Amino acid sequence: MDAHRKQLLLLARPVYFSLLASVAAGIINTVWVARLGGPAVAAVAVATNTENVLLGIALVFGSGTTVLVAHARGARDQAAVRNAVRGGWALWALVTPVVVAGGLLGREPLARLVLGGADGTAVPLAVAYFTVSMPGMTVFFAQQLVDGLLKGTGDTGTPMRLALLANGLILVLDPLFIHLYGVQGAAAATVLARCAALGAGLLAVRRNALLRGARGTAPGECAARSLRRTLTTGLPMSADFTVRQTGALILVAVVARLGVSAVAAYSIAYKVMYVATMAFYAVRQAASIHTAHTRGAGRDARRAIGRQAVLVCGVIGLVAAVLLSLTAPWIMAACGAEPAVAREGVLFLRCAGPYLVLMGGLIALGGVFEGSGGASVLLRVTVLGTVVQLTLAYGLTGLGLPGVCLALALAAAVQCGLAGVLFRRDAPVQEVTGVSSARAG
Numbered sequence: 028m029d030a031h032r033k034q035l036l037l038l039a040r041p042v043y044f045s046l047l048a049s050v051a052a053g054i055i056n057t058v059w060v061a062r063l064g065g066p067a068v069a070a071v072a073v074a075t076n077t078e079n080v081l082l083g084i085a086l087v088f089g090s091g092t093t094v095l096v097a098h099a100r101g102a103r104d105q106a107a108v109r110n111a112v113r114g115g116w117a118l119w120a121l122v123t124p125v126v127v128a129g130g131l132l133g134r135e136p137l138a139r140l141v142l143g144g145a146d147g148t149a150v151p152l153a154v155a156y157f158t159v160s161m162p163g164m165t166v167f168f169a170q171q172l173v174d175g176l177l178k179g180t181g182d183t184g185t186p187m188r189l190a191l192l193a194n195g196l197i198l199v200l201d202p203l204f205i206h207l208y209g210v211q212g213a214a215a216a217t218v219l220a221r222c223a224a225l226g227a228g229l230l231a232v233r234r235n236a237l238l239r240g241a242r243g244t245a246p247g248e249c250a251a252r253s254l255r256r257t258l259t260t261g262l263p264m265s266a267d268f269t270v271r272q273t274g275a276l277i278l279v280a281v282v283a284r285l286g287v288s289a290v291a292a293y294s295i296a297y298k299v300m301y302v303a304t305m306a307f308y309a310v311r312q313a314a315s316i317h318t319a320h321t322r323g324a325g326r327d328a329r330r331a332i333g334r335q336a337v338l339v340c341g342v343i344g345l346v347a348a349v350l351l352s353l354t355a356p357w358i359m360a361a362c363g364a365e366p367a368v369a370r371e372g373v374l375f376l377r378c379a380g381p382y383l384v385l386m387g388g389l390i391a392l393g394g395v396f397e398g399s400g401g402a403s404v405l406l407r408v409t410v411l412g413t414v415v416q417l418t419l420a421y422g423l424t425g426l427g428l429p430g431v432c433l434a435l436a437l438a439a440a441v442q443c444g445l446a447g448v449l450f451r452r453d454a455p456v457q458e459v460t461g462v463s464s465a466r467a468g
């Protein structure tokens with residue numbers, strides 16, 4: 028097996044299981060909420076998509092810190108590790124209060140904006156969810172930073188165990204809390220489970236050998252400069268993710284023009300597709316970490332890493348497309364969807380294959396861009412693709428959910444083509460070793 032592919036799979040496997048645990052918890056959450064009716068599912072879809080947008084903000088200090096720690100690890104620079112840690116926590120403390128306050132103040136206008144074309148009973152349910160989930164962003168953001176620190180050291184196993192802990196608790200708490208408090212109970216169960224995982228994560232950071240060693244090293248720069256470095260590194264990655272997730276949130280509003288059944292079906296089907304797309308993101312994180320390690324050590328292996336990442340994600344996308352098409356009716360039935368919702372969901376899953384394959388290749392390349400400091404290039408590709416996606420989706424809603432699938436696939440094809448051209452232009456054909464290569468990166 029190719030050495031880069033082996034390393035990607037080694038790093039990606041724990042990341043995937045941690046992401047899959049989140050997906051499983053989300054699917055079970057949706058199953059329980061579905062028993063409250065279509066408006067409840069639509070409300071939670073809006074709330075969870077909003078959380079995905081806010082996750083993009085956390086990536087400023089989460090993924091930014093991962094890359095900085097990974098570069099420092101490759102270069103064996105303990106002072107740089109400490110600077111990365113200080114910068115991440117300083118940025119977390121600056122950003123989190125602003126996000127929480129803004130989310131609480133804007134929760135009702137946001138719910139009305141996104142669900143304007145759907146059943147009005149979903150709006151107060153979404154507001155109720157936000158009332159609990161927004162203060163919980165403090166814990167969620169800290170979790171992302173702790174995971175980023177550990178992943179930067181090359182430890183992707185501990186974040187997996189933390190995710191299993193959090194999502195295992197969600198699975199236990201969800202039925203009880205949803206039964207007692209409805210939609211708000213789903214939010215409360217999530218926040219409490221994340222609190223437990225954060226406590227365990229902070230303990231893991233204290234025990235990590237690389238991070239523990241860096242604590243005894245004198246910082247090479249002031250905290251303000253470390254904060255700016257983290258911001259500069261993480262902002263393009265954050266912006267890329269935020270643009271994509273904002274596009275996904277707007278897409279929910281586009282789908283809402285088709286009615287509550289379509290929104291509920293889209294929500295369930297899209298969560299089921301996470302089983303595949305989270306594998307793409309696991310490979311992306313692995314590619315980012317591996318690329319950063321090699322660059323920090325003075326090697327440039329972007330082309331080889333990118334080729335293997337695309338190969339792995341392409342195979343995953345193809346297998347997922349076939350399996351989802353064959354099992355779509357059973358999937359929707361297992362999710363407890365109402366008949367009208369189930370019909371729409373089966374149709375969406377059977378039309379989503381081309382989108383999955385194309386998106387897999389794009390996400391894989393994204394990790395190499397991020398790990399090599401080229402996230403700003405990827406951001407331009409994402410902005411263009413999101414504009415194309417939303418424009419086409421709005422124009423093709425007359426075809427129902429198959430039209431939305433077609434828009435997703437066409438936009439992914441545009442992004443894949445452009446990202447491939449930029450990658451071939453910027454990445455060297457062969458690995459280059461030496462100090463000069465490391466400095467050039």
